[in-house]
Amino acid sequence: MPVKRELQLLNAAIRTNTKIMAVAFGLLGGAILWLSTVVLLIRGGEHVGAHLSLLSIFFPGYSVTWTGAWMGLVWGFVFGALSGTILYWGYAQTLREHLTTRLLDAPAATPLTPPTFLISGNALGVGLGGLMALQLLLTTNWLVVRGTAAYSSNAALLSHYLPGYTVSFSGSVIGAIELFAVSFIVSHVLAASYNFVARVRMRA
């Protein structure tokens, strides 16, 4: 198979898998935001969802109301789908070089048995780290652009976890670098745990 055909085949596979990942993350994102809103509405109280409703800064039309819950479902799906797309796209950048090390075959597998996917910590680190860093950059600078950075006391609390982070352009860059590093480490933990359990289950 010439290299060009091989690339076409691989790119087609990556495109399909990116769409699948987008749908999976979209469903998850929509469900989480819808459910979070509904839980607060059912619990009730004086100031229902005062903090969650701050999401309307990023998701226009969202509010902690029944209508807002459905709006949240749509926004959650869009946000999740975009996140899934960026995550898999970032992950797939090194797929071509390491294809042989990413598959686990069952001992009694037939040619038609699909192999099990092994996760690369480095590749996931690039995908997840890039996604998290991009999200922090975009959300922080959106607050800066709309002129509410000085009042964003909730966002500023991130500095508890990301030293040096502030709601400013320079603060967002520092926070993004730190978040990339944390996500990279988390990705390695996730990949190592997943690969370990998958291998144990395959042997069993």
Added chain:
Amino acid sequence: MTNRRAELDRGDLIVRAAFARLDVVALAVAVGCVWALGLWAATAILLVKGAPPDMGVGNHLALLGHFLPGYTVSWPGSVLGLLYGFLIGVVIGTVVGAVWNLAHHIYLVLMVTRNYFAGDL
């Protein structure tokens, strides 16, 4: 001949990789562990850092108690957060793994069916 065989093997490998399934149990456990550690660490960091005398520790993180009954920013709360984090991670890992595998299965069935009726199989 050997090169041709290697080229076919490579193509076969790409197709197999494209339809590789995720181990749902492994993904659920792995994401569960990461979420558990994440929520525990988020709580522990605030507890270790502390707060000024006139302010409570982790007032904002404590709002998670709305969704996770019993959770507080305290050492016992961090242990409960560990359990809740694991449960949340398990659900997320299961959903992602299940959707991934199901979508690949549906895609494969549709492709085979289409080729069958087109007379290619």
